[in-house]
Each structure stands twice: as structure tokens, then as C-alpha cells.
């Protein structure tokens with residue numbers, strides 16, 4: 025996908041479709057990835073900094089995300105689910121081209137939550153935005169509302185699902201910041217893959233902790249949100265764009 029900076033706003037389709045969840049799967053587990061006796065706290069806000077200067081466009085983050093969460097393609101690029109995708113930005117004046125990984129930006133004021141008629145689209149106290157697929161009716165209002173085109177509708181039957189990332193045909197899904205890993209004290213799969221390959225273009229952590237890696241990185245230089253004019257106070261930030 026190639027977009028100018030000004031065009032970086034997403035409009036989805038609005039058709040209504042039925043929901044078909046695979047039998048035996050507890051999709052609510054995703055919404056409640058943290059164990060019930062360990063409450064999610066607003067004392068934390070999880071965030072992700074992507075330093076485009078260090079990104080070498082290797083695609084390791086995309087591959088790791090989709091492997092971790094069982095997101096498989098069906099050779100239908102227009103409709104295949106994508107939890108993270110590469111977006112190419114071109115400066116119209118200079119012609120300068122950059123490619124950056126884009127996933128759910130985990131907005132503090134998420135438009136996808138505001139428009140959801142069932143409450144399926146919600147934000148945890150720690151800032152992670154999720155979909156409770158048990159009550160998602162597949163209306164796709166959230167896809168239309170998301171300015172980052174971060175959400176996908178599941179068009180196909182889902183097979184070989186991961187227990188920690190159940191998916192359902194007829195529902196909407198997006199990056200969960202690998203909530204199952206975060207709740208287990210790990211970093212998201214994309215961050216782990218980026219670091220493993222030595223690029224270290226992604227830093228994950230608690231934005232409310234001044235001593236966290238991400239807070240120190242953010243304090244050490246400039247960074248930006250995508251479409252800061254929307255005032256969504258995204259949890260995902262970028263450096264170098």
C-alpha cells in the first residue's frame with residue numbers, strides 16, 4: 025500500500041455479515057487474557073515506539089505477528105486479515121519514500137470503541153484496545169471509524185487457531201499488542217522478532233513509568249503519532265517520519 029502523508033486515513037466497507045465462531049473456542053479469553061485474580065491497572069499504559077531510522081524493511085515484525093497469532097492469508101490481499109502491515113509514505117514535495125509497520129495504534133480515545141453498538145470493541149484500563157468476539161456482530165462500524173485501517177474483518181473459515189488468539193469468521197479483529205504475552209511479562213512478538221534480528225527498531229513498555237525503556241527512548245529524542253491532528257493520543261509512536 026502506498027499513501028501520501030495526507031492520504032493516510034482509512035475508510036472501510038460497511039456491509040453487514042453474520043458471525044460464525046469455531047465451536048469450542050472461548051473467544052472471550054482474548055478479551056480477558058490476564059488471569060482474573062490479577063486486575064488490569066490504569067497505573068500502566070502500554071505503548072510501542074517504532075524507530076523508522078532503524079527499520080530495514082525486513083518484514084520480520086509482520087511475519088512474527090501473524091505466526092504468533094495464527095493469522096493466515098488466502099491469497100486475497102484485498103480482504104485477508106492483517107494485524108500489522110507495511111505502509112509506504114511518500115513526501116509529495118521531495119519524493120522521499122519511507123516504509124513503516126502499522127498496526128492498531130491503541131488510541132487513548134479510540135473511535136472504534138465509540139461507534140461499537142454492542143460494546144465488543146473496548147479498551148482495557150492499561151490502554152490495550154481489543155475486540156470481544158463473543159459479542160461482535162460483524163457490523164464493521166469500527167473498521168469505518170478507525171483512521172489507521174487497523175482492523176480486519178474475518179471473511180474466511182479459521183483453522184489451526186492459536187489457543188491464546190482465537191479468531192472467528194464474521195467478526196472483526198486487530199493487533200492486541202500480543203496481550204497474552206504482555207500479561208505473561210513478555211514483549212509483543214513483533215518487538216521480539218525485531219530485536220532478535222538486531223534491528224532494535226521497536227521498543228515496548230509502560231508509558232507511565234518514567235524509568236521504562238520506552239519512556240527513556242521517548243525522552244531522548246523527538247517522536248510523533250500518526251495523524252496527531254486527530255488527538256487520539258495513540259499508544260504507538262514513531263520516530264524518524
Ligand code: SF4
Pocket residue numbers: 127128129130131134135136137153169170171172173174175198
Ligand atoms: S488504531 Fe483504530 S482500531 Fe486501534 S484503537 Fe485506534 S481507532 Fe481503534
Ligand code: SF4
Pocket residue numbers: 136139140141142143144145155159160161162163164165166167195196
Ligand atoms: S464489527 Fe464488532 S467490534 Fe466492530 S463495531 Fe461492529 S460489533 Fe463492534
